[in-house]
Amino acid sequence: MxxxxxxxxxxxxxxxxxxxxxxxxxxxYDPHQDVFCNTFHLYTWLFLLGFPFVIYVYFPPASFIWCFYCAAVTVALACIKLVNFGLHHMYDTSECFQEEVDGWDCKKR
Structure with missing residues (x-):
């Protein structure tokens, strides 16, 4: 059962x-994550999904509009990457420790 x-x-x-x-x-929706993480992922997903459609509907077809779109997406993803890097640099201050397990006889390759 x-x-x-x-x-x-x-x-x-x-x-x-x-x-x-x-x-x-x-x-x-990931129930193992907190509300902020799920909300942030949802709004990022909505931005990446809806922004090209909004540009297509409300603006004339011009190459500078799509260059602006590419720049906006690049800046948004770069900001996310920089914040992620900063948080990892700030909080990952120690080295990785390997814990020895008693009774583990398998040799490493």
Whole structure:
């Protein structure tokens, strides 16, 4: 009975993370993350999905408009990358420690 519940749960996880993410272009709600993380991912996904359509509908077809779009996406992704780098640089201050496990006889290759 326990294995059937796990199998059903695994199937739901595949549907939620695999199929739903494929239909939506990569976004899915992750219950293991906090509200800020899910909200940030949702709004980033909406920006990347909706901004080209808004430009297409409201602006005339000109190459400088699409250059502006490329620059805006580049700046947005660069800001996310820089904030991520800054946070990792600030909080990852120690080296990785490897914990020895008792009874582990397997040799490393």
């Amino acid at each position: 326990l294995e059937e519940q796990q199998m059903g749960s695994q199937t739901l996880e595949i549907l939620r993370q695999g199929v739903w993410a494929s239909f939506t272009g990569g976004w899915f």
